[in-house]
Amino acid sequence: MTLSMLATLGAALSLLIGSGFVIVGVIGLLKFNDPMTRLHAPTKVGTLGIGMLLLASILNAMAAGDPSMHELLIMAFLFVTAPVSANFIAKVSIHKRTCEAPPKPLKDGTWSTLDAPKDE
Amino acid sequence: MMSIEGFFDIALIIALVALATGQILSMVRLVIGPTTGDRILALDTMVINALGLIIVLGIHQGVKVYFEVALLVAMLGFVSTVALARFLLRGDIIE
Amino acid sequence: MSLLLVVALPFFGALLPGVMNSAGRAACAGVTFTVSLIAFIGLLTNLPTVLAGEVVTARVEWIPALGLNFTLMLDGLGFFFAFLILGIGLLIITYGRHYLSRDDNMGEFFTYLLLFQGAMVGIVLSDNVLLLLVFWELTSLSSFLLIGYWKHLPEGRQGARMALAVTGMGGLAMIGGMLILGQIVGSYDLSVILQNRALIQADPLYVPALILILLGCFTKSAQFPFHFWLPHAMAAPTPVSAYLHSATMVKAGIFLMARMWPVLSGTPEWFVIVTTAGLITMVLGAVIALFKHDLKALLAFSTVSHLGLITMLLGTGTAFGAMAAVFHILNHATFKAALFMSAGIVDHEAHTRDIRRLGGLRRLMPVTFGIATLAALSMAGIPFLNGFLSKEMMLEEATHTMLFGSEWLVPVLATVGSLFSAAYCFRFIGHTFLGPVRDDYPHKPHDPGAGMWVPPAILVTLVVVIGVAPFLVQDFVFLVAKAVIGDVAMLEVKYIKIWHGLVPALYMSIIAVVGGLALMLIYKPLLKVWETTPRPEAKVIFEAIVEAAARMAQSIIHPLHNGSFTRYAMIGLVAMIAAGYHAWTTGTVAEPVRELQAAGAVPIAGWGMLVAATAGLVLLHRNRLLALILIGIVGLMVSIGFVYLSAPDLAMTQFTVEVVTIILLLLALNFLPNQTPVESTVLRRIRDAAVAVAGGLATFALAYHYMLREAVTTPISEFHLANSYKGGGGTNVVNVILVDFRGFDTYGEIIVLGIAALLIYALTESLLNGPVRRRLLNRVPDQPRAGDMHPMMMVVLTRVIMPVVLLVGFYIFLRGHNEPGGGFIAGLIVSIAVVMQYMASGFAWTSARLRYPYHGVIGAGVLVAGFTGIGSWFVAQPFLTSAFTYVRIPPFDKFELATAALFDLGVFLAVVGAVMLSLESFSRLARRADMPDAEFPMDIDPSRSDPPPVQTAELKEGN
Amino acid sequence: MELIVASAIGVLTAAGIYLVLRLRTFPVILGMSLLTYAVNVFLFASGRLTIGAPPILDDAAITYTDPLPQALVLTAIVISFGMTAVVVMIGLGAYLGSDDDHVDDQPESDASEERP
Amino acid sequence: MTHWIILPIVLPALLAPFMVLTARHHIGIQRVFSLAGIVGLIALSIGLVWQVSDGSVIYYRLSDWAAPFGIVIVGDRLSTLMVLLTSVLALFVLLYAIGSKWDERGRHFHALFQFQLMGILGAFLTGDLFNLFVFFEVLLIASYGLMIHAGGNARLRAGVQYVLFNLIGSTLFLFALGSIYAETGTLNMADLAQRVTLIGAEETVGIRIAAVLLLLVFAIKAALVPLHFWLPSSYAEAPAPVAALFAIMTKVGAYAIIRVYTMIFPPELEVTSGMHDLWLLPAALVSLAIGMIGVLAARKLDRLVAFSIIGSMGMVMVAISLFTPSSIGAALYYIVHSTLAGAILFLITDLVRTGRGTLDLTAQPPMMGTHMTAGMFFAGAIAMAGLPPLSGFLGKLMVLDAAYSDDLVVWVWAIVLSSSLISVVGFARAGSIVFWKALGTQATVEPATDLSRPSALAYAAIGGLFALLVAHTVFAGTVHSYTTEIAEELFDHESYFSLVLDTPGKLSNPKEAH
Amino acid sequence: MARAYRWLFPHPFLTLLLAAVWVMLQNQISAGMVVFGLILGTIIPQITSVWWPDRPKSIRLGKMFSYVIVVLWDIIVANLQVAWIVLSVPNARLKPAWIVVPLELKQPEAITVLAGTITLTPGTVSADLSNEGHSLLVHVLHTDDPDAVRDDIKNRYERRLLEIFA
Ligand code: NA
Numbered sequence A: 001m002t003l004s005m006l007a008t009l010g011a012a013l014s015l016l017i018g019s020g021f022v023i024v025g026v027i028g029l030l031k032f033n034d035p036m037t038r039l040h041a042p043t044k045v046g047t048l049g050i051g052m053l054l055l056a057s058i059l060n061a062m063a064a065g066d067p068s069m070h071e072l073l074i075m076a077f078l079f080v081t082a083p084v085s086a087n088f089i090a091k092v093s094i095h096k097r098t099c100e101a102p103p104k105p106l107k108d109g110t111w112s113t114l115d116a117p118k119d120e
Numbered sequence B: 001m002m003s004i005e006g007f008f009d010i011a012l013i014i015a016l017v018a019l020a021t022g023q024i025l026s027m028v029r030l031v032i033g034p035t036t037g038d039r040i041l042a043l044d045t046m047v048i049n050a051l052g053l054i055i056v057l058g059i060h061q062g063v064k065v066y067f068e069v070a071l072l073v074a075m076l077g078f079v080s081t082v083a084l085a086r087f088l089l090r091g092d093i094i095e
Numbered sequence C: 001m002s003l004l005l006v007v008a009l010p011f012f013g014a015l016l017p018g019v020m021n022s023a024g025r026a027a028c029a030g031v032t033f034t035v036s037l038i039a040f041i042g043l044l045t046n047l048p049t050v051l052a053g054e055v056v057t058a059r060v061e062w063i064p065a066l067g068l069n070f071t072l073m074l075d076g077l078g079f080f081f082a083f084l085i086l087g088i089g090l091l092i093i094t095y096g097r098h099y100l101s102r103d104d105n106m107g108e109f110f111t112y113l114l115l116f117q118g119a120m121v122g123i124v125l126s127d128n129v130l131l132l133l134v135f136w137e138l139t140s141l142s143s144f145l146l147i148g149y150w151k152h153l154p155e156g157r158q159g160a161r162m163a164l165a166v167t168g169m170g171g172l173a174m175i176g177g178m179l180i181l182g183q184i185v186g187s188y189d190l191s192v193i194l195q196n197r198a199l200i201q202a203d204p205l206y207v208p209a210l211i212l213i214l215l216g217c218f219t220k221s222a223q224f225p226f227h228f229w230l231p232h233a234m235a236a237p238t239p240v241s242a243y244l245h246s247a248t249m250v251k252a253g254i255f256l257m258a259r260m261w262p263v264l265s266g267t268p269e270w271f272v273i274v275t276t277a278g279l280i281t282m283v284l285g286a287v288i289a290l291f292k293h294d295l296k297a298l299l300a301f302s303t304v305s306h307l308g309l310i311t312m313l314l315g316t317g318t319a320f321g322a323m324a325a326v327f328h329i330l331n332h333a334t335f336k337a338a339l340f341m342s343a344g345i346v347d348h349e350a351h352t353r354d355i356r357r358l359g360g361l362r363r364l365m366p367v368t369f370g371i372a373t374l375a376a377l378s379m380a381g382i383p384f385l386n387g388f389l390s391k392e393m394m395l396e397e398a399t400h401t402m403l404f405g406s407e408w409l410v411p412v413l414a415t416v417g418s419l420f421s422a423a424y425c426f427r428f429i430g431h432t433f434l435g436p437v438r439d440d441y442p443h444k445p446h447d448p449g450a451g452m453w454v455p456p457a458i459l460v461t462l463v464v465v466i467g468v469a470p471f472l473v474q475d476f477v478f479l480v481a482k483a484v485i486g487d488v489a490m491l492e493v494k495y496i497k498i499w500h501g502l503v504p505a506l507y508m509s510i511i512a513v514v515g516g517l518a519l520m521l522i523y524k525p526l527l528k529v530w531e532t533t534p535r536p537e538a539k540v541i542f543e544a545i546v547e548a549a550a551r552m553a554q555s556i557i558h559p560l561h562n563g564s565f566t567r568y569a570m571i572g573l574v575a576m577i578a579a580g581y582h583a584w585t586t587g588t589v590a591e592p593v594r595e596l597q598a599a600g601a602v603p604i605a606g607w608g609m610l611v612a613a614t615a616g617l618v619l620l621h622r623n624r625l626l627a628l629i630l631i632g633i634v635g636l637m638v639s640i641g642f643v644y645l646s647a648p649d650l651a652m653t654q655f656t657v658e659v660v661t662i663i664l665l666l667l668a669l670n671f672l673p674n675q676t677p678v679e680s681t682v683l684r685r686i687r688d689a690a691v692a693v694a695g696g697l698a699t700f701a702l703a704y705h706y707m708l709r710e711a712v713t714t715p716i717s718e719f720h721l722a723n724s725y726k727g728g729g730g731t732n733v734v735n736v737i738l739v740d741f742r743g744f745d746t747y748g749e750i751i752v753l754g755i756a757a758l759l760i761y762a763l764t765e766s767l768l769n770g771p772v773r774r775r776l777l778n779r780v781p782d783q784p785r786a787g788d789m790h791p792m793m794m795v796v797l798t799r800v801i802m803p804v805v806l807l808v809g810f811y812i813f814l815r816g817h818n819e820p821g822g823g824f825i826a827g828l829i830v831s832i833a834v835v836m837q838y839m840a841s842g843f844a845w846t847s848a849r850l851r852y853p854y855h856g857v858i859g860a861g862v863l864v865a866g867f868t869g870i871g872s873w874f875v876a877q878p879f880l881t882s883a884f885t886y887v888r889i890p891p892f893d894k895f896e897l898a899t900a901a902l903f904d905l906g907v908f909l910a911v912v913g914a915v916m917l918s919l920e921s922f923s924r925l926a927r928r929a930d931m932p933d934a935e936f937p938m939d940i941d942p943s944r945s946d947p948p949p950v951q952t953a954e955l956k957e958g959n
Numbered sequence D: 001m002e003l004i005v006a007s008a009i010g011v012l013t014a015a016g017i018y019l020v021l022r023l024r025t026f027p028v029i030l031g032m033s034l035l036t037y038a039v040n041v042f043l044f045a046s047g048r049l050t051i052g053a054p055p056i057l058d059d060a061a062i063t064y065t066d067p068l069p070q071a072l073v074l075t076a077i078v079i080s081f082g083m084t085a086v087v088v089m090i091g092l093g094a095y096l097g098s099d100d101d102h103v104d105d106q107p108e109s110d111a112s113e114e115r116p
Numbered sequence E: 001m002t003h004w005i006i007l008p009i010v011l012p013a014l015l016a017p018f019m020v021l022t023a024r025h026h027i028g029i030q031r032v033f034s035l036a037g038i039v040g041l042i043a044l045s046i047g048l049v050w051q052v053s054d055g056s057v058i059y060y061r062l063s064d065w066a067a068p069f070g071i072v073i074v075g076d077r078l079s080t081l082m083v084l085l086t087s088v089l090a091l092f093v094l095l096y097a098i099g100s101k102w103d104e105r106g107r108h109f110h111a112l113f114q115f116q117l118m119g120i121l122g123a124f125l126t127g128d129l130f131n132l133f134v135f136f137e138v139l140l141i142a143s144y145g146l147m148i149h150a151g152g153n154a155r156l157r158a159g160v161q162y163v164l165f166n167l168i169g170s171t172l173f174l175f176a177l178g179s180i181y182a183e184t185g186t187l188n189m190a191d192l193a194q195r196v197t198l199i200g201a202e203e204t205v206g207i208r209i210a211a212v213l214l215l216l217v218f219a220i221k222a223a224l225v226p227l228h229f230w231l232p233s234s235y236a237e238a239p240a241p242v243a244a245l246f247a248i249m250t251k252v253g254a255y256a257i258i259r260v261y262t263m264i265f266p267p268e269l270e271v272t273s274g275m276h277d278l279w280l281l282p283a284a285l286v287s288l289a290i291g292m293i294g295v296l297a298a299r300k301l302d303r304l305v306a307f308s309i310i311g312s313m314g315m316v317m318v319a320i321s322l323f324t325p326s327s328i329g330a331a332l333y334y335i336v337h338s339t340l341a342g343a344i345l346f347l348i349t350d351l352v353r354t355g356r357g358t359l360d361l362t363a364q365p366p367m368m369g370t371h372m373t374a375g376m377f378f379a380g381a382i383a384m385a386g387l388p389p390l391s392g393f394l395g396k397l398m399v400l401d402a403a404y405s406d407d408l409v410v411w412v413w414a415i416v417l418s419s420s421l422i423s424v425v426g427f428a429r430a431g432s433i434v435f436w437k438a439l440g441t442q443a444t445v446e447p448a449t450d451l452s453r454p455s456a457l458a459y460a461a462i463g464g465l466f467a468l469l470v471a472h473t474v475f476a477g478t479v480h481s482y483t484t485e486i487a488e489e490l491f492d493h494e495s496y497f498s499l500v501l502d503t504p505g506k507l508s509n510p511k512e513a514h
Numbered sequence F: 001m002a003r004a005y006r007w008l009f010p011h012p013f014l015t016l017l018l019a020a021v022w023v024m025l026q027n028q029i030s031a032g033m034v035v036f037g038l039i040l041g042t043i044i045p046q047i048t049s050v051w052w053p054d055r056p057k058s059i060r061l062g063k064m065f066s067y068v069i070v071v072l073w074d075i076i077v078a079n080l081q082v083a084w085i086v087l088s089v090p091n092a093r094l095k096p097a098w099i100v101v102p103l104e105l106k107q108p109e110a111i112t113v114l115a116g117t118i119t120l121t122p123g124t125v126s127a128d129l130s131n132e133g134h135s136l137l138v139h140v141l142h143t144d145d146p147d148a149v150r151d152d153i154k155n156r157y158e159r160r161l162l163e164i165f166a
């Protein structure tokens, strides 16, 4: 088995794994019955799923003899931005009281989202 | 015995189908909600799945020039998520 | 003097009174008089030629291709009328100078009068029917101004409008008639038309043309049933009534009938229409005149009646009738103008024109009495006055005229008309001047100054002279009559004399005069009968018609244009769909030549998503935020579709535009209600849905149709693909098209974007400087707000990712020419990067640190693009011609330098500037009064509470 | 594939028209956006559909999709973006002035309106 | 290659951003630039008209790519005439805007004004259909900005409708362009004209639909009923000088119809017959009627004028839709006339608004400075209603004359003449209410303080337009023979085609193109 | 000299990052590219430094590297765990919980990295920060022992970050 074939095989496996994760993430999105728990599935599982697909792309390019690494950049962007998206969505749930109320923080008065300015 | 290329092609199709299914299921969440947070989350998921689709389409069609598209989606996709969430939190998104 | 000058003088002279207004009333009238006099003399200089039986002509080309030229001719008829117009005009000017009071604007009056005079002269001298139409309508307009001269009088306004509407309508109809004549003959020159009697009368369009032209004549000359406007025109100052409504304008219709007599008369249609109208008008006008109490109204209806008489004479179609008509025109002009002036004098002196309040003026105003009596008796048909002569001729003609197969109908009606005519003349004399002197005149009357009575006196002198010595004017009348009949018929022996023997006309005359006197005896009971007889009041009917027309117009226009955009859009869309459907059903379809491409699962799923999102959007659009999310999905699906279908540039643009659009809509939604209420009925929604489905089917069918077919020949894009690299220096053909092949489109496109931003900025300024500002400042948020305006995670992420995004933007910009990307997408990317910063740390904090003058960025962008285009001029190439070269500077790889990149830089700058200026404007609207500018980039920063931040101080200095 | 694209155009058009006929500015603007999508895809499709052959010159490529409609659509997207921004702003201005976001003129508001 | 023909587009397109960049806070400088630019434009357009007056055609390849591959600008007698008309109109409108200080009442008036000109002039000059779309968008978006200039509630509400309706129009334009490209594979007008002749009778629906959709697009611009609904409120609510400038915008639609439906889809073209030759004339007649009925129905002076614009466009379209050289010659003559007359009436309306405080057609206290205004209104109304002696009457005669041999001549004449009467009554009614009918005899109202009184410059601007109108009347013969020559040229395109399609550009050999 | 250096490179780490991104964007390496990347990496932070006024103390790159490795490993493990939870644990048996993580980290950059890490790793999402910034609110998807999760976060990630952002 040549390196190229190995890469193709790896790409195929990555594709399968990646799509599996993607599906699982979406299933989680559908299945869970609370906004906060729903948040877990796609932000993590989805991210890794896409990561695997990107890996497949890298391996595929390698197999074609035209190595390519810039997919890593996409992965980096996803990993950096996904937590912020999740953070904002969580804040929305807290603010809109659509999830279980969080406990009080240990040191400070309240959570920043709930710390609505008085005059508003 | 299936060739590696054949296996790869099948994997590609499976990936495409999985991503398409993912989109449809996310769409279901988007429509049923129930909270707007869920809907934004669904949109966010769809954007990320779209990114996956673009990548896999690139592999599938053997075209490399879709990279920039994927890059943009990865880089800017979260902006609309943040904007929508900020709207729910504050009303004014760039106050 | 050239005819052109005769016509032009009053028009150019019309400028003078207005200018002279400040120089005083005398100067004003003087200059007017002088102008008229010169024109009059100019006319007279042509008399010898006319008397010699020749026609004077003048011609200046105006619109030769249309056949409308300044072609003038002067023959006997024209001279006769022009003489009347200018001659009586001079008298009227003199009279008017004294008649108008100090409050009246004399310059304005004489300006209008001269305009009118010029138009009248123009009518009678025109040798081109289109030119004649021009003057014709001008008389309507100037008479509108003259009747409405006393703006404060409602009667003046109504009378003016009525006159304009009626005569204007006739004029418009006449346009049709004249055009038909011109088209039949092949020329609009009157002299040509007049020579084609046979051709015209044989044409199937003769009758329509005749009717249309007669409509013009009848309305102008106040013939039944259009007689009603004339009495209401009496609201005009008396000089106007005397001039327009007795001597000149109302004669325009008569003139035209006389002028067209050779080609239009002599047919049964002409005879029946014209004679009948004339006859009815004559009788009706006379009867009404008898019962009018206003002197001017009485005279006005008498004018109607006499015009009817003349019309009837022209209608008979005989040469004798034509001659009688000409003679009566002359006579009527003299006595009627004198009568009007007399009435004006009475009004002027006694301050009333109501006959019931007058009487006995004979003693107080002997001069006026003399003038008025002679004129009135002439009108009554008393021998030795000119009115008698022409009336005799009319009665003579009547006895020879058979209408509707009856021999006695015309003679009897003519006698009845004359009888009533005599009666109102007697009433005019009797009830105004005779009887005892009263002591209740509104103002003590006495004879006016010579300026006012000399003009009518001159006219009355003519009345008597012609009456006594008709042979003096006989040749002249003969000349004019010959001009009327042309070579159509031969005039009989000279007829104009006082005594013809015991002919039927004499008996009829006697019956009329005696009957008239008898009517005066039973006037009071007669009046009672008249007043108790219900009859249509023309003015009321006219006003009602106009009101009804206006109301009908309103009921058509206002409900249709009720400000309902949805209706407008509905009508427009239905029109579009219907037009497309019509084109479709009337066209042909052949078999498709392309095969359907197979669609895999992914496109089908994508299609499903798109349809689902779209359907969801339609169903859930009332939740506006959800609608935005859904439209985001539609955009996302379209982007992916573009990727799938080999359009990466489109996908990138679509995606980035989508992000910015959602931000924009969210900024707006902040102010707007978050929900759309249910307002439309189910029926309406079904209707809308039906139109929507029809539209959807239409675009579906159209797209499907052509996707399975080929263009008729090779698309021009073959050339683009072949020459993109060779001639444009880029491998991304889309980008090369954008910046090179069709760079001019892109140039326009960035200008659109720049304008959009300027507009948004300008509107924001307007709003913030208007009443909206206060409301904005005190706006209460429509939803509870969360804390933490500027979350730490977002701020930190932005710090790192924003430079990276800028880098990527630069990358996309650079490689756009060869790979997907380009200035536009790069501009959007950079804008989104800045928006990230805005969203992270807020508008105030962010812009306080880097305030780009976005206006300038837009301006610079458009200028850079523009000057790049102009740059090619310096190498003698057309605007926007690109040039490129490849450079190698170690350690860098070989790279391309292209003017297209400079152009793309302009695009980039314009996009950044436009997007940022728009977003900035929206943010400025959202600034609230209670909100202090953020001091820190993030609200929560535990590191801040420990060591005080040093950098902020530095920063403050820097800004 | 052609059927999918054509029907997508049809669906977008229909939905766009339906929303354009709504009574408030916001849905009407959304409707305009949908119509813009529809027409952009329509214009794009006028170059016919090609899969996997982007118009980026490449020695290895055998065929290309028609680049011209793509350029036209790009122009159209940009222009309609500008138009959207403008109509949103004008609609917002109108709403802020009158507290009413109906697209139709309201009969009762006619009488009370003053113009500078 | 000389660059004069591109300058009418490039000059305002550079001037506007330059003003934005350097002088956005200095109204005085903006005025100077703006005026200088327009004077330059006029000089340019006179030169261009002069250059093509012998029937030659100026052709300009943008980016040096030959037609049909690149965009070309084509200046013939028709387009240069429209360019001249636009720039002259713009000068007087701008003078009025300065004289009445309208330009100070909001931001960026002058930049938007220049951009507006760029869009209009570009639309007249381009030889490419998609480029025409771009210029339509430029002129539209600038018109949105000008229309809502100075803000205000009613204006913004009307603005929303105006923008939305035109967005539908722009969308339709793209549908039409897509169909045309799909059918023919080209966008250049001359090339298109040649390619449509290749389309066989066996399949005509595609090109038929394209042709009819395009017609509707232009009909919207030309305010042809039933696509005219956008016009009344937006023109009535727009600031007066803007509405006056808009008088030329409807003509862009008329121009486009003339150009496209004589050159690309002429009536004799088999594959598209039985559509515009069937529908255009009735629609034009209805427009004429609706417009003039609207004049009679109007309750406010500004709407009256707006409806008169619809009516005059109906008249123009009647003439165009007869599609003969003489009728199009008449249409062009009438286009010049109605542009000037419409602008005049809108500016006078502004004087009335300033003097009287309201435009309601109800009795009001007498207004200040009536004399001059009333006289001008009277003259303007005469012009618009088509009464002699002004050019409206002459134009009407030309149209009627040209219609004589048409099958629908009775309809044309009946509607032209009766709508004329209706408008005469309407104008007389309105004029007598505004200028004659006054409530009581109390002192005249002082104009409200916020309404700055127009200066002598404003009056002079209107006077200038009148002078043009008079010149258009006096020299009607010359103008008419010129417009008739233009129209004849429109029915004989060979020189245009050969110039545009056979001139090589960068890397192209014209022989290969076909 | 130091002043000039600080002016030229307000965020040296960012400069390197940008250069790296630039090279990756090109998808190939050449000297010219690196140089150009460094040039851009110098210019762009210049422009954006107004929005990043604070100058974080230097980062220990070595420790950072090992941190990244740990996190990447955890991400893979976490994904498998969460996938398992998604697929096998019925909603009724799911035990989500809020946990509060008291923070010793002070620097915003450090806290953000921690929060991001938490979101990317085992069944946890960082949801909010307390109003003074001394506690982090974390949501756990499924746990029997919330305190253990908290301790894990503090020991495994925060401790390392304290060293990195020393
Ligand atoms: Na809101």
Ligand code: NA
Pocket (backbone or CB within 6 Å): D036, D076, D079, D080, D083, E167, E170, E171
């Ligand atoms: Na559009």
